[in-house]
Structures are given as C-alpha cells and as structure tokens.
Amino acid sequence: MLNHFLLRPALFVATLSSFLLTSCWKDVNPTTTLFNTNNPNGLATDREVNSWILTNMKYYYLWNDKIPANPDTSLTPDKFFLSLLYDRNNTANPNRDRFSWIQQSADELKASLSGQSKTTGMEYRLYYKDNTKTNVIGSVLYVLPGSPAAAAGFKRGDIFTTVNGQALTGTNYAELLANDALTFGMATIANGALIDSGITRQVTPVVFQEDPVLLDTTYSIGGKTIGYIVYNQFIPGVYQNGGSSDKTYDNKLDNIFGKFKQRGVNELVLDLRYNPGGYVSSxxxxASLIGKNINGSNVFYAQQWNSAVTADYNKKYNAGWNTQYFQLKSNNIGGNLSRVFILTTGSTASASELVINGLQPFMTVTTIGTTTVGKNVGSITISDQTGYIKWGMQPLTFRSTNAQGFGDYATGFTPSVEVKEPAYGMKALGDLAEPLLGEAIYQISGVRTTARRGVSPDDILPEAASSLDQKAGGSNMFLENSAKLLK
Structure with missing residues (x-):
C-alpha cells in the first residue's frame, strides 16, 4: 500500500495525479515476496520483514542505485532500514537522506500522518537553562483545544522544570517525558529570574485527532485588511479507515479563505512556524487559495523519481503524471494580493517549504522568522496489503521543483527578515505583540506593534529538543534522546 506525502522527516505527501488521489495503490511494482505465513505466532520474522523492506527500497527509493550490495539482513528491521539510507550520517552532505523512516506499526504511521497520535495535546521546546547544558526547562509552544493539556490548564508560554517530581536534565528528559502519566512542575519569571511556582499540572496522553487550523483572524491596520492563519500540519481531514479520505480540514481552509475574500483581505500572513508538512494534496x-494570477494550467510543483519508477510510470500513466497543477478555487484571494508573508522556524518543513517554493514564481514571498528545515524531497507510505508485515515505512522517493524548475533548498529557506522566538515570555499566537506576527504587521503597514524586532539575546537559550520532532516523523526522530519524547 502506498501513500504520498511531503512532511518533515518523512512527509511530503505527493499525489501523482487526480486518479491517484486514493490512500492505496493496488499495482505495487516489486515482485511479491512469498512469506511463511504459518509461523506459530502469526508474525513475520525479522528476516522476512527485511526482505520486504529491501524489495520495496530497490524499486521505489530515490537513491536505489546507492543501496549497499550486501546489506546485513540479520539486523532488526529498524536498524536494517537505516543501513540502506543514502549517506545518512554524513552531516557535510545537505542532500543526504535525513528524512526516510520506518515504524513498527503501519497503522500508527498512517494515523500520525493524518494528525492522529497519542499525545497530551501540547507541543513544547526544551531548552538548557545555561551554556553548561545540564538543567533543562520546557516552554509550551501551543496547546490543542479539547486536548488533555488544555483541560489541565496549559497555554502557550507556560514553563515547566520538573516531571513526576524530578528536575529535567540533559540526561533524563527523554525518559521522564515518555511516561504515560505526567505531572509537570511549573515555573514563572519574576524580576527576570526563573522561579518554581509551586503549581503542578497532571496530564495523561490519549489518542487525539488534531485540527491543523489553530487560529484564523483578520486585522485592520494602517489602511490594510490583513488575514492571519496558523496552520500546523497539512491534513485533508479526520483520520478514518486507514487513511485520510475525509476532507473536513481542506474544506475548512476553503471556508476561511472565503471569509477572507468577503472581508476584503488584501494582505496575508501565513503562520507555518510549527508545520512539519503533510499531504501534498492539502x-x-x-497554495491554490493564495496564488496570484494562477489557473489550472500553472505548475505548482513537479516530481523527479528514480529512473526505474520514471520509466514504468511513463508507460503506465498519461504525460504529466509527475506534475501537480494549481486548482481553480472560487475563494482564491490572489487577485487582492501582490505578496504573502510566511512565518517560519527550524520546525517549518516539507509541504510548508513546498508552498513557499511553489508560490515564489507567481508572487513575492516574504519569510519572517528563522531558517526552515530544507526538505526538498518527498516520500511515500509503504505497507503490506496482506497485513502479514505489520511495519510501515516512509522512504524518500522523489525530489520536487517549482514552475521555474527550482528545487535547490536542501539547506532551508533563509528568512527575508530574521526574528527569533524567546524561550521565556511568549505572547499568544495572534497577539500583535508576538514577535514574528508583529514583524509581519510592521512590514505590511509600517506600524510597529512590538517594542523591538525579535527578542533580546538574554531571552535565547540553547535548544535541547522539541516535541515537534516527533510529529509525523520529525527530523530528529532517530536521535536517542528525541525518539522517546511524548507530546
């Protein structure tokens, strides 16, 4: 079963063309491996799983010509999969495979790509309190409405220093945050110093469906009508029946832009600072709701697959199978825009970067924040149709380019205006005093709604990890300390 994505460490959901907008393909090309399905426990052996992995990787993997000639099939499937990845550990190569991943449960993989996972419902960053990199604090980035964290009273900007009665350190935070029952010890800032507040909040992770649209609103400032939307994952709809055929969230986007159009929005701030990617269809x-002077003949992005897949698909499908065009949208507001402002951080990746790159040939795209991840490659979800193999994998299978043929952004998009988020004292998203939004308002209207651009160097601490790295396969998901983090 194949599913196409464009997401951070492994998501860049790419649909080939309109007739492939389904959750699964039935015409899997690799020769089917015959398994011994009479195993006493009914589970595939590691060697069978590895054979399945290798068969699919030799056909679909973007760097299938770089797969080792004699990989060690005695490894466990997760380690075997990693052993196949192109130049994975060579940090000097920005075009290495940083993003392919595998999970023991294909069902959980598919659910996470559609915004459903076991979570407390809050995303956070962990910072070292000082340059000795010993003690760690957590700073809440946002909280999902209706989640356990929201019920416990968490909000953006909250700070925690202990979990289950233990102070967070650089060596224990991953283990502590992996518990199923979490009691957070909260802290506050008084006279510029961090002090324990004595308040604790208890929360238990549950399986939760995220609505990717966290906030939308409009502002009238300096003669401009400014639309603002916080969009945190590219998800078409509610996860169901092993896929995301539901279009609830895509329809919500359409309705929001219909509201923007009705209100005469003539400037747009798109907040993708925490968006690791998702379905390319979304x-x-x-992009089709934003682009200026676009129609169904304008290229949004094109895919470049390996030679084997390209040759086969050139025969199987009509010309243009690897090209995605913009859609005609009645709620497109591009006619009122000359530019778009996109808020970014080091958590902005994949499908988010695809929007940046895809819109640039058609309008001015001003990015505000910090440098994005640099995921100019896409992946597909591969799982076993028979259900005998329980694993699911998300290998990179193609590169993407925009209408001008540009796709060389493996080092990320450097912001047009650099603004860093503080570790302490974060303003609510949508607050005009929030540094990234405030800078966008200034660039649009000339009205300064923040005391200064960005944050003081005193408010910036060394980052240890982030729960966002675990969201649908974050870029650090294979690092030992990140892999165990729960949200």
Missing part, C-alpha cells in the same frame, strides 16, 4: 489546496 498543500495544493492552500
């Missing part, structure tokens, strides 16, 4: 929907 990125096409979003």
């Amino acid at each position: 990125s096409t929907t979003l």
